Amino acid sequence: MIIILLGPPGAGKGTQAIRIMESHGLVQLSTGDMLRAAVAAETEVGKKAKEFMAAGKLVTDEIVVGIIADRIEEDDCKGGFLLDGFPRTVAQAEALGQLLDDKGLKVDAVVEMKVNDESLVDRITGRYTCADCNKGYHDTNLKPQKAGVCDGCGSTNFTRRADDNRETVTSRLATYHAQTTPLLPFYEAQGVLRTIDGMADIDDVTVQINDVLNAL
Numbered sequence: 001m002i003i004i005l006l007g008p009p010g011a012g013k014g015t016q017a018i019r020i021m022e023s024h025g026l027v028q029l030s031t032g033d034m035l036r037a038a039v040a041a042e043t044e045v046g047k048k049a050k051e052f053m054a055a056g057k058l059v060t061d062e063i064v065v066g067i068i069a070d071r072i073e074e075d076d077c078k079g080g081f082l083l084d085g086f087p088r089t090v091a092q093a094e095a096l097g098q099l100l101d102d103k104g105l106k107v108d109a110v111v112e113m114k115v116n117d118e119s120l121v122d123r124i125t126g127r128y129t130c131a132d133c134n135k136g137y138h139d140t141n142l143k144p145q146k147a148g149v150c151d152g153c154g155s156t157n158f159t160r161r162a163d164d165n166r167e168t169v170t171s172r173l174a175t176y177h178a179q180t181t182p183l184l185p186f187y188e189a190q191g192v193l194r195t196i197d198g199m200a201d202i203d204d205v206t207v208q209i210n211d212v213l214n215a216l
């Protein structure tokens, strides 16, 4: 199964991807995570991507398509994968279509997670993750069971993304509306678009996504 989670920054894609990965045995492919790893490792890709990411702009299609093209060749993708944060432009969607076509594969569903912009700003500015296992939290919406201790691994080290600040969020949302929303008619025309209410609470969003996947 090949699933795309489509939604603005902060919509809950990463939060839900981890759950779907566990329930449906799909590998999560997050271009944001891959690019952040490249920036941290100061690779050539990371050096090229860094400024775009800090400004809340998209990294070039060439870079992200290259990353995904390599990644889907790996063995763990054979059982299907869940794309989180890719594609983000029509050119990327077309390139993905070509990559899958060459392998006799196709996108099974594109799940659009609809969330209003005011909530997104709150979700992004309140987001933090465990520095050791990358489990995601929120200042008010999703706290660890014991304050200051990660539920997943017991670590007390947490981190916030450099681009999760109010100024960059505005730019990221504008980028989403201008460059990524054209994917909605693109996938609707292919008959694979499913829209869910991303404003619902986290467990309810999981139920909605499971309903979509179980109907495939």
Ligand code: ADP
Pocket: 007, 008, 009, 010, 011, 012, 013, 014, 015, 016, 123, 124, 126, 127, 128, 136, 137, 138, 139, 141, 142, 198, 199, 200, 201, 202, 205
């Ligand atoms: P994305 O991967 O789409 O950028 P995340 O999954 O990282 O978004 O979610 C952004 C923040 O919002 C996180 O701190 C997360 O805990 C919180 N969050 C995710 N889904 C919901 C939800 N349905 N309701 C409230 N907060 C949520």
Ligand code: AMP
Pocket: 009, 031, 032, 033, 035, 052, 053, 054, 056, 057, 058, 059, 060, 061, 064, 084, 085, 086, 087, 088, 092, 172
């Ligand atoms: P994310 O973690 O999905 O919020 O992505 C963080 C940042 O990485 C984005 O603001 C972009 O700068 C970059 N990025 C992630 N995925 C893509 C993509 N598919 N195309 C272009 N840039 C991307």
